[in-house]
Structure formats: C-alpha cells, structure tokens
Amino acid sequence: MKPLSGVLWLPPLMSFVLITGLIECSIILMDLPAYLAPRPSAVALALFIHAEELLKATRHTGIAAITGLGMSAILGALLAITLASHPLIRRAFYPYAVFFQTVPIIAIAPMLVIWFGYGQGAVVAASFIVSVSPIIANTLTGLLSTDPALLDLFRIAKASRLDTLFKLRIPGAIPHFLTGLRIASGLAVIGAIVGEFVADSYEDGGGIGTAVEIALKEQRTDLVFAAVLMSSLLGLIIFWLVSGLNQLSLKYWHLGEFKDS
C-alpha cells in the first residue's frame, strides 16, 4: 500500500485544482459580481483572513453537534431497547419515533427557542431531534434481527429476559447501532447549524450558523462559502471520529463478520 499512497491522493487533488480553476476562470470571464458567485480564490482568502473567528465558530457548533449526537446515541439506544421489548409497545409508540424523522426542523426551531431560550440549549435540541431517528431505526433493526437459532439456544437454556437482552440482543445490535451513529453524525451538524440560524444567542461569537447568517446579511458570499466549507469540515471530523469509534468497537467486540467497507 505504501508506494501507492502518493498516487491515491493525487487524483482528487488534480480534480480539485481543475474544478476550482474552471470555476475561477468562468466567474472572471462571465464577469459575475462577487455577491452572486464568489471566486474560489476569494473564498480561500476569506478562510485565511477570518480563520480565527471561523475556527471559533466551528468549535462552538462542534460542541453543540457532539452534545446533540451524544444525547441521540444514549436516548436513541434506550428508546430502541424499549421499543424492542414488546410488539405491543412497538406498535403503540414506533409511529411517534418516526415523527422525529419527518419533523421539519426549521419549522419547529422557533418552538425550541420558546422552550429552551436562545443559546446552546435550543441548538443542542435541534441537533438531537434531527439525529435521533437513524439511531432508533438502526438499533431497533439490530435488536430485532437476532439470530433465531441463538434465541432458541437461550430459550432451551431457560435464560431470563434480562440475560437474553444483555448477553444476546444488545451485543448483537452494536454494529447496527454504530451504523446509525455514523448516519446521525452528519445530521447532528446540520441540526446544530439550523438551530443556530434561529436560536443562537451570539454569546462567544456564535457558531457556524450565526456566521453564515451575518455574512448573508452583509452580502459577503465569500464568507458564506468559507463558513459552509468549515461546516463540511466539521461534519467530516465528526464522521471520522465516529468511524474510528466504530472500528475500535468492532475490534473490541470481535465483530469481524459484520465489518463494512
């Protein structure tokens, strides 16, 4: 692999240079005003000049997104375990769990402000609401797809419900839970930024959502794109963190058979 690694990052780098170069040239040739379409070089410059504020905003948003994701992981897993415990509970409550997935976050964000006030509370809540669904759905699938032969084995051994849950269903559902967590990681960032659009208190300079909002008002589209790039970077970082956690736990649980690409 080693001698290949130099080649591996070369194609995406070349395509990046090519595409940004093309955009840069077309904007110059078509003489588009900066507020309509900022040149990539201007975005890069904005990134450089406002690096400190942008990093601070990214950290602000990152803390909110990770808190929301953490709450999603804990509450989502607990909810999935509750839903898996009995078909009747599942039938009664699962439709409402799906509700989280369909709720238009932008529409209820103002309600979150009413409930939690301006600031991180509402932002974390928005991040939680957006990211909890995939965790519930995936964990539930995992809890319900336990190998029927192993369930028979536990029945023959007259295992208690608790033993069946903790020694069979939950360990077997961990790969599914981690898949849900990875899907949720990107959503948590989106939820936090949408939350900041509506509910940020601007304390500490605010997050990426705030930065985008301010930049838009000032028609600083270069700064808007710079902030958007930072949010993508944040999403990637959280995704990598979760993927690392994924690899670690698969190793720890010896779930090689469930390994995904």
Place this chain on the structure above:
Amino acid sequence: MKHRQGAGLKLRGIHRQFEGRPVINHLDLDVAPGEFLAIIGPSGCGKSTLLRLLAHLDQADQGTLDRSEADLDVAFVFQDPCLMPWRSVIDNVALPLELQGVPRHHRIPAAEALLRTVGLGDAQGKFPQQLSGGMKMRVSLARALITRPDLLLLDEPFAALDDITRHHLDDHLQSLWLSHPMTVVFVTHSLSEAVYLADRVIVLSAGGGNITLDYKVPLPHPRTAASRLSTPFIDHLRTVSEAFEGHSRTLA
C-alpha cells in the same frame, strides 16, 4: 451427583401442522434412556419440527410427549454453529452454565476440560471468526455438552462440512456420548453417518412423518474408521439404504 442414564422419551399420536399442512402426522415413537437414535428422511419430512417438539421449542397440536424426567436438561446443536462472535471460544462454551448462574471460577475450568476433549485446548482464547468450520462445530458441540445434558438433540449438525472433518466430528460425538450417558436424537441426511453412529435408525416418510423403517444397528460401540469398511457395516447400510431408496421410489 445423581447418576443419570439419559432421558427416555415417549411420543403418542403427535400431530403438528403448519397452515393446515400436516408436517408430523400422528407419530408414535419411543426412545430408550441412553439410546443413540438417528432420524433420516427426505427434506420436508418433519425431522426438524420433531426435534423442536422434543426441545419444547414448539408445541404439538395433538398427542402427548412424555419425558422420563420433569426437569430434563436438554441441549441442542444446530446445523449452523451459532457461536456469538463477540465472545471468545471459552466464553461461548461456558455460556449455558453462565445462564444457569454458575460462577466464573467453576464454569471456566469445566469449559476448558471439555474443549480439551474435543481437541481445542489451544483455541480457548480465540474468537469464532478465527476458526475453521469444523472447529466452530466442535465448539458448538462442547457448548451443548457443558451442562451434561440428559437429552442431546442435533439437527444435521455436520451437513456443511467436508467428509474428513465430518468423520472426525462423528468420532468426537461418539466418544462424548460414550463417556457421558445421555440420550441422543440425531437428524442427518447421511445414511452412512446414521448407521455409523446410532443404536437405532428410523426413516421418516416425506410429508407426513410416518416411520417407514425402524432399524436397530447391532454393531458394538465404539465404532472406528475401520468399521466403516467392515462387511457387517456395509450390510446394515445396504438394508437402510434400500428401505430409504425403495420408499423414495414409490413416492416418485
């Protein structure tokens, strides 16, 4: 410790149907304590359903199933080894004891001893995905025997293995049965495996679960690789085979 001979089983008029289609049709069967019974039959003859009834994983629609003892300790070996990938070999084997609440310092030595008898003394710290198919099956056998069951039920356990591995596992199973008295009900597709292992072979008919042949194999145990080629063995195999083929032909 109570000396046990294994469980006796008495089935009378057992009937089981799924969606109106009878899978087991008023079956009568007696299994003596300590007997090694092999069941063969074409696919869909209700072999697996019968095992599930014996394990109390399923209930008959009609008929009675008496076990000689009320608190029978039953173990089940599936066609798939069904090991838990997140548990080491030793913890997989010790699982049934763990579920009974046996403390770790008692169950681990018991699992170690059993792993040695199936020739996996070195593999106890490994994880299932590091093992070959035959090794996984041996772990599965050890797990089934850890509670010293009175009744061992096996549902085509070695069907997915190659012949050599299969013969090895047949021998492991035989020596485990000889060293620990228990009743064994062994479902298989292989006539020679059935004749090699069992005291008694029954052939079930397709779609109805009637016994078309009930054959005692009077060869002494332990049987060895040499007995697979001996004239008496081949004679018994021919008898069972002809009964099986003959019945299949009348159906076809």
